[in-house]
Amino acid sequence: MKADGIGARVTRKEDYRFLTGNGQYTDDIILPRQTYAAFVRSPHAHATINGIDSTAAAAMPGVVAIFTGKDIEESKIGGLPCGWGITSKDGTPAIEPPHPILCIGKARYVGDHVAVVIAETPEQARAAADAMEVDYGILPAVVSTGTAAASKTAVHDQAPNNVCYTWGHGDEAGVKAAFEKAHHISTLELINQRLAPNAMEPRAANAVYDRSSESYTLYVANQNPHVERLLMCAFVLGIPEHKLRVVAPDVGGGFGSKIFVYAEETVLVWASKRVNRPIKWTADRTEAFLSDAHGRDHVTKAQLAMDKDGKFLAFRVDTTAAMGAYLSTFSTAVPTILYGTLLAGQYTTPSIYVEVTAVFTNTSPVDAYRGAGRPEATYVVERMVEVAARDMKLDPAEIRRRNFIRTFPYATPVGLTYDVGDYDATLDGAIKMADVAGFAARKAASEARGMKRGLGYSSYIEACGLAPSNVAGALGARAGLFESGEVRVHPTGKVEVFTGSHSHGQGHETTFAQVVADKLGIPIDDVSISHGDTGKVLFGMGTYGSRSLAVGGSAIVKAVDKVIAKGKKIAAHLLEASDTDIEFVNGEFIVKGTDKKVPFASVSLTAYVPHNYPLDKLEPGLNENAFYDPTNFTYPAGTHICEVEVDPQTGKVEICAFTAVDDFGNIINPMIVEGQVHGGVAQGLGQALLEDCIYDPESGQLLTASYMDYAMPRADDFPNFKVGNNVTACTHNPLGVKGCGEAGAIGSPPAFINAVTDAIGVKHIDMPATPERVWRAMQTQSQSVHA
Amino acid sequence: MSMNITMKVNGKSVTAAVAASTTLVEFIREHLRLTGTHVGCNTSQCGACTVHVNGRAVKSCNMLVAQAQGADVMTIEGLAAANGDMHPMQAAFKEHHGLQCGFCTPGMVMSACELKGKVTNPSDEEIRACLDGNICRCTGYQNIVTSVKAGLAAMS
Numbered sequence: 001m002k003a004d005g006i007g008a009r010v011t012r013k014e015d016y017r018f019l020t021g022n023g024q025y026t027d028d029i030i031l032p033r034q035t036y037a038a039f040v041r042s043p044h045a046h047a048t049i050n051g052i053d054s055t056a057a058a059a060m061p062g063v064v065a066i067f068t069g070k071d072i073e074e075s076k077i078g079g080l081p082c083g084w085g086i087t088s089k090d091g092t093p094a095i096e097p098p099h100p101i102l103c104i105g106k107a108r109y110v111g112d113h114v115a116v117v118i119a120e121t122p123e124q125a126r127a128a129a130d131a132m133e134v135d136y137g138i139l140p141a142v143v144s145t146g147t148a149a150a151s152k153t154a155v156h157d158q159a160p161n162n163v164c165y166t167w168g169h170g171d172e173a174g175v176k177a178a179f180e181k182a183h184h185i186s187t188l189e190l191i192n193q194r195l196a197p198n199a200m201e202p203r204a205a206n207a208v209y210d211r212s213s214e215s216y217t218l219y220v221a222n223q224n225p226h227v228e229r230l231l232m233c234a235f236v237l238g239i240p241e242h243k244l245r246v247v248a249p250d251v252g253g254g255f256g257s258k259i260f261v262y263a264e265e266t267v268l269v270w271a272s273k274r275v276n277r278p279i280k281w282t283a284d285r286t287e288a289f290l291s292d293a294h295g296r297d298h299v300t301k302a303q304l305a306m307d308k309d310g311k312f313l314a315f316r317v318d319t320t321a322a323m324g325a326y327l328s329t330f331s332t333a334v335p336t337i338l339y340g341t342l343l344a345g346q347y348t349t350p351s352i353y354v355e356v357t358a359v360f361t362n363t364s365p366v367d368a369y370r371g372a373g374r375p376e377a378t379y380v381v382e383r384m385v386e387v388a389a390r391d392m393k394l395d396p397a398e399i400r401r402r403n404f405i406r407t408f409p410y411a412t413p414v415g416l417t418y419d420v421g422d423y424d425a426t427l428d429g430a431i432k433m434a435d436v437a438g439f440a441a442r443k444a445a446s447e448a449r450g451m452k453r454g455l456g457y458s459s460y461i462e463a464c465g466l467a468p469s470n471v472a473g474a475l476g477a478r479a480g481l482f483e484s485g486e487v488r489v490h491p492t493g494k495v496e497v498f499t500g501s502h503s504h505g506q507g508h509e510t511t512f513a514q515v516v517a518d519k520l521g522i523p524i525d526d527v528s529i530s531h532g533d534t535g536k537v538l539f540g541m542g543t544y545g546s547r548s549l550a551v552g553g554s555a556i557v558k559a560v561d562k563v564i565a566k567g568k569k570i571a572a573h574l575l576e577a578s579d580t581d582i583e584f585v586n587g588e589f590i591v592k593g594t595d596k597k598v599p600f601a602s603v604s605l606t607a608y609v610p611h612n613y614p615l616d617k618l619e620p621g622l623n624e625n626a627f628y629d630p631t632n633f634t635y636p637a638g639t640h641i642c643e644v645e646v647d648p649q650t651g652k653v654e655i656c657a658f659t660a661v662d663d664f665g666n667i668i669n670p671m672i673v674e675g676q677v678h679g680g681v682a683q684g685l686g687q688a689l690l691e692d693c694i695y696d697p698e699s700g701q702l703l704t705a706s707y708m709d710y711a712m713p714r715a716d717d718f719p720n721f722k723v724g725n726n727v728t729a730c731t732h733n734p735l736g737v738k739g740c741g742e743a744g745a746i747g748s749p750p751a752f753i754n755a756v757t758d759a760i761g762v763k764h765i766d767m768p769a770t771p772e773r774v775w776r777a778m779q780t781q782s783q784s785v786h787a
Numbered sequence: 788m789s790m791n792i793t794m795k796v797n798g799k800s801v802t803a804a805v806a807a808s809t810t811l812v813e814f815i816r817e818h819l820r821l822t823g824t825h826v827g828c829n830t831s832q833c834g835a836c837t838v839h840v841n842g843r844a845v846k847s848c849n850m851l852v853a854q855a856q857g858a859d860v861m862t863i864e865g866l867a868a869a870n871g872d873m874h875p876m877q878a879a880f881k882e883h884h885g886l887q888c889g890f891c892t893p894g895m896v897m898s899a900c901e902l903k904g905k906v907t908n909p910s911d912e913e914i915r916a917c918l919d920g921n922i923c924r925c926t927g928y929q930n931i932v933t934s935v936k937a938g939l940a941a942m943s
Contacts, residue, residue, distance in 0.1 A: 011881050018889025019877040019896065021823015021863035028822035123808075200827045200835060200890040200924050252825070252890025253924050285828040505888030505925045675884045675930055682927030707832030707922070715918040715928040720911060744927075 005518030006735075009671040012510040013524075014503075023250040026204035026221045031278035034206075035064050037268060038125035039281070040115040040132045041290065042107030045141035045362040045700025046153070049103055049114060053133040057117060060131055062124030065275045067267070068115040069104040077101070077270065080261055080326070081235040084333035085476040086358075089168035094358070096164075097156035099326040101236065101263040101270070107136070108155055108325035109362050110701055111290025113263045118271060118279055141362040141700035145322040146299040148359035155325055155360035162360045164323050164332070169340040170353035170414050175305075178314030178351050182305035186388040191766045192376045194297035194322065194693040196710060197369050199504075201252020202288045205265035208278035215243040216272060220265045222248040223258045223502050224542020227479065229534050231261045231329070237270055244269070248532040251504035255683070256368040257292045258504065259544050260329035264291070289705040294693055295369020297322040298335065298376050302384050304349075310392040310399045314351040317343055317380055321358050324365035331367045332358065337475050338373025338463075338545075344412035345381040346423045346459050346637060347403040352413045362700045364693075368544060370683055371742040374462040375749060382458040382750035387763060396457050396754070397427060397436075404459075416463060418635045425726040426661045427459055430639040433724050434659035439643065442656075452646040453656070454759025458751035461637040464546035464739035467630035482629035483547070484539045485555035487516065487563050489622040491608035493601025495520065495527045497559075498625075500540015501552030502532050506741060507672045508548060514668055515553055515735065519560045520600060521587025538625055546739030549668065550634045550730065557734045558626035566622060567603045573614045574598050574606060634730045634738035638662035640681070642751040646759045651775025653689060653756055659722040660747065665730040665738035673740045677723050680744020686713035687745075688752035688767050711768070794858050796821070797865030811855050812836045812847035815862055823863040823893045827922070834921030837894035838862045844901035846920070863893035866900070876900050876938035885934030887925035895921045899935040903942050911936070 004010050017023050054066045080099040087093055098104075103114050114134055119125035140153045148162045155162055179185060199221075206219040216239060222228050225246040232246075233239045251258060268279045283291065298321050305314040321335035340354040371378075389399040404423045411417045431437075439455050446453035466472060469480040486498040497516055503509060513527040520527075530536055543552075564584045571589030572579035575596050582589050590597040606613060607622040643657040660677055667673050690711035694703045704710040729736030749767060756769050765777045788807045793800065796819060803818055815821050815838065824847060827835035831849035838847045839861040866874045873881070876899050886892040898921050906913060914932045923931060 012884070014889070015881040015886060016873070018886055018892050019863075019873060019880055020867050020871075021821065021893050023823070023889050025822075025825070025890065027826075028816075030820075123806075198924055200833065200888065200922065201825070202827070250889065253888040255924070282826075285830065285833075507887070671884050675887060675926060678927030678929045679887065679925045680927070683924070706830055707828050708830065712833075712922050712924075714922060715915040715932065716912070718915075718928060720929055720932070721927065 002518050004524035005514055006668050008514065008669065010510055010514055010524065010669055012507050013513060014507065014509045025201055025250045025252055026206060026219050027282045029206050029219050031206060031208055033277045035118050035120060035275065035277045035279050036122040036125045037279050037281040038117050038129040039113050039264065040117065040129045040134065042103065042110060042112040042114050044107060044136055044138050045110050045143065046139040047107050048137035048139065049105060049107060050135040050137050052115060056133065057128040057131040060124065060128040062120035063128045064118045064120065064277070065271065066115060066117050067102065067271055069100060069102040072100055072102045073104050077238065078236045080263060080266065081231055082327040082332055083329045083478050085478060086165050086167055086332045086336050087476070088165040094165035094332055095159045096327055097158045101266045109364055111364060112325065116267050116271065118275055143361055143363065143695050143697050143700045145297055145320055145359060145361060148361050149357060155362055159360055164358040164360055167336045167356045171351050172353040174351040175314040175316050175353040179305045182313055183308040184306050184391060186304045186384065186391045188302045188384050188387050188764060190300050190380070190383060190764060192296045192298040192300065192379055193767055194366065195295045195369060195687055195691050196289050196693050197255045197257035197292055197295060198712060199253030199255055199257055202283035202285060203258065203262065203264070203292060204282040205268050206278060206280040207265065207268035207272040209273040209276060211276065215245065216269050217245045217247065218265060218269050219247045219249060221251050221258055223251070223254040223504060223544055224540065225502065225532055225534050226500060226540045227542050228261055232266055232269065236266055245535040247535070248502055254504045255370040256295065256372055256544060259542065260293055260367055285707065286705045289710065290364060290702060293328040293365045293367035294324065295366065296376060297366050300380055302380050304384050304388050306388060306392065310388065310394050310402055312347055312349040312403050315343060315349050317354040319354070319356045321356055322361050322363065322366050323358050324361060324363045326365050328365035328367035331365060333476065334368050334373045335376065339377045341415045342374050342377035342461065342463060343381060344414050345378070346405060346461050348405050349403070350413060363695055370680065370745040372545065374742065375684065375746045378458065378460040378746050379750050382460065383753060383764070386456070386754040397431060400427060400457065400459050417632065419632055419731045420728045421635060421637050421663060422726060422728050423459060423637060426638040426663055429661035429724055429726055430641045430659050433661060433722050434641040434643065434657060436641065446645050452648055452759040454644050454755040456642045456751045456754025456758055457639060458747045458754065459639045460743070460747035461635055462743060462746050463633040463635055465550035465630050465634045466545050466547065467551065467633060469629050479541065481541060482627050483541055483552040483555045484625060484627050485552065485559045486538055486625035487556065487559040489563055489604045491605050493522065493526065493604045495522065497527060497529050497556055498537045499529060499531045499552050499556060500537055500542065501548035502543040504543070506543065506548060511549060511668050511672055512553060512556060515556060516560060519557065522600060546741040549735065549737050550733055550739050551628060551630055553735055553737065554733045555626050555628035558628050559624045562624035562626060563622060566624070567600065569618055570603045570606055570613070571598050574612065631732050634665065634733070636662060636664050636738040636740065636743050638743065638747060640747040640751040642748070642755040644752065644755040644759055646756065646774060648778060651771035651778065653769050653774060655685065655719055657719060657722065660744065661724040661726060662740070662743050663726050663728055664740040666727060666736040667725065668737070674723050676740045677744045678721055680742060681721050681748045682713055682718060684745040684748030685718065685752055688749040688769060689717065690768050692768050790853060792852055792856060794855055794860055796860045797862060805852060807853060809852045810848055811850040811852045814852040815847060821862050821864050825890055825893060827891065834898060835891050835894040837897040837921065839897060839901065844898050863897060866896065875941035879938030879941060880934040883930050883934040883937055885926065885931045891921060891923045895923060895931060899938055902935065903939055
């Protein structure tokens with residue numbers, strides 16, 4: 001193995017700038033003649049806007065301009081688009097109400113964008129925003145996900161019962177027939193609560209218009225600058241694509257929340273031409289809580305039919321999923337395509353049917369959040385399996401083994417084909433690493449101290465690198481799902497790589513450089529990775545769904561292969577051989593079976609100084625790009641085991657141990673992969689133990705809109721996690737990789753709740769397992785105490 | 788109301804006239820353009836804005852610049868050696884992958900450095916308790932704990 005190549009634990013190239021304060025995040029950028037924006041946000045969950053008086057605000061010091069929904073309406077621009085069309089089971093399309101970038105006539109959630117004030121300083125903008133007088137007519141609010149469809153109030157006139165779509169997937173009749181013959185049917189009702197993503201860098205944008213070139217530049221904290229540009233240009237503002245450059249510089253975490261095209265940055269781009277000055281906006285944390293797209297928010301009923309041996313026969317899931325007040329960019333796909341298709345889990349369940357009712361509520365929009373649909377699916381499956389094991393009096397590991405898929409490729413009844421996996425290996429590995437054999441003794445020791453101890457499993461599977469584009473298109477995607485890569489070899493053999501994926505913590509500048517250095521046989525210091533700028537990168541779909549290496553890395557490998565193929569032709573000319581006789585080994589082009597060779601840097605120099613060069617047959621230069629469209633998803637899978645201790649006096653849960661044994665396919669940088677697992681597990685356990693977006697059920701006020709009210713996981717909430725892996729290489733991409741960014745957040749919540757319910761002897765408890773909720777469950781043995 | 792402020796920042800004397808309502812972090816970021824110190828919450832909960840004031844780690848979003856009149860302030864930009872070589876704590880974070888997106892990192896490193904002299908050979912649990920005031924959403928804290936342990940050892 002090359003010391004800085006594939007598989008090596010290479011420290012990160014990007015770290016020096018972050019560690020010394022030299023990172024450049026969007027809010028760090030101040031442009032000449034900078035102005036600042038503050039948004040006037042609705043204080044009501046649902047209200048008519050009867051009038052806006054900006055007279056007082058406009059007279060405040062430093063105010064440059066004020067715009068309201070009336071200006072937006074008059075400018076005839078579009079609303080924010082939804083990127084995925086879903087068809088209801090009755091064949092009708094999902095209802096997609098208008099999503100104006102400033103409210104027109106009505107505000108539909110607390111934080112909805114009513115107006116924008118632009119001023120010389122951020123303080124002046126905020127002060128003037130506070131002075132705006134808006135005449136609201138308060139309306140009843142639709143708040144609860146579970147009862148939205150029965151509400152007498154409609155969030156949108158287009159959806160009188162608040163239903164966006166009712167999506168059915170799988171074999172409903174087959175499931176019904178299997179249920180009639182089943183030995184036992186286990187049932188479960190659960191809530192997967194709403195979460196706020198909470199990237200540590202709040203969203204920010206800075207837009208500037210250049211009159212001389214009639215073009216815009218937008219700096220924005222975003223995970224996919226080309227998608228941002230495409231949607232903003234083509235669907236909202238009508239700006240020609242080559243007249244908007246989108247730069248996503250250093251981005252301080254995303255977790256999904258920075259995928260989407262938001263109103264704020266769109267308003268800034270639109271307004272920058274009107275005020276002819278750069279406009280910057282940076283969210284404060286409460287604005288982030290109110291206006292970032294939230295995650296999860298499902299209410300679910302599940303039933304699992306089994307034979308007498310605990311073999312799964314059929315699975316039925318009915319879910320109500322909140323969309324919030326408007327359809328965010330990929331909102332419709334999350335509880336359908338990314339959820340229903342994962343309900344087979346690691347198991348051979350022959351019949352599955354899922355029905356999802358998506359509802360509008362007067363709450364912040366809900367969209368993809370770390371895992372996006374797969375954590376929700378895994379939570380249902382792995383909680384259901386645990387309940388089934390207890391019903392059948394089977395060991396939870398044993399019931400999983402009885403139902404594991406063991407032959408590949410395996411076509412599930414919900415539309416996916418798993419290419420490869422070894423679920424016994426990850427389960428066995430986790431059992432060993434977690435010392436399950438010693439659990440009985442640890443439990444006895446806890447009980448001797450008056451404490452309760454529990455163990456919980458979660459054998460998850462997920463699907464990454466959403467693809468192929470044509471299949472996604474048939475399922476409703478309104479975008480391609482390929483990735484691009486460009487490998488620019490400079491005359492001296494140094495290499496600059498451009499990727500359409502985006503790094504906001506994942507370490508692409510290191511991992512991708514390892515891949516290229518390995519393939520080209522050159523030092524990693526000779527490779528640099530560029531991303532996040534539509535002015536530099538030819539195209540890209542960005543980073544989400546753990547796709548960057550599996551899709552973006554594959555595009556880079558394809559481009560590297562083209563560089564090597566052309567290099568062979570140049571080398572063949574230099575070495576006076578046939579290019580079919582040239583092989584490329586460790587950075588040298590060699591005539592097979594001889595000692596005649598030429599190094600990579602000589603070939604690159606020849607390409608740019610083509611004096612001795614086959615100009616009649618070959619273009620000069622050494623610069624290749626490639627687009628890669630995957631033929632299938634990748635399927636990371638594994639088993640997580642959580643061990644908890646509960647204090648019966650207080651209901652406080654302590655996580656004693658957490659073990660994750662995953663299969664991510666081949667691993668490029670184990671250090672970075674372990675870091676992704678640690679972070680993902682912490683985020684999943686944050687959901688399971690602490691986090692909850694709570695709305696007042698009447699007023700629709702978000703009660704948890706600051707770090708004083710929303711319990712973020714902190715260092716002392718966790719023990720050290722034990723992390724291991726087992727490799728089955730992905731069969732359909734050139735690196736054999738699967739993706740590791742979300743698995744931790746997908747696998748960990750059910751492992752934790754399975755452990756807590758095991759410890760306290762109840763069937764179910766909803767997340768987060770706060771001391772109060774655990775204590776109450778112990779008193780009442782209730783199945784679900786979530787309001 | 789404007790007032791004159793004089794203090795030492797990263798070893799250099801600075802003087803400026805600022806509005807009395809200016810917070811220390813606004814002064815550092817907007818007036819001095821030292822943008823390594825970040826704002827994550829503005830309510831002193833997340834710790835991204837942590838700097839040293841007279842050797843003590845403080846959350847600079849929660850302090851008026853007037854309160855730092857005459858103080859000796861150090862930001863993340865002042866931690867590395869004059870030749871740019873990283874401080875042992877910074878080096879430890881790199882070595883042990885104690886950062887991902889980098890946004891909480893400057894505050895985390897400044898908090899970690901302050902532990903020198905406060906704790907001796909701390910256990911992982913003690914380090915976790917000490918970092919309670921700094922939120923990281925990326926790392927799950929585990930590699931931060933390892934980094935801080937190594938950084939403190941390297942500082943002695």
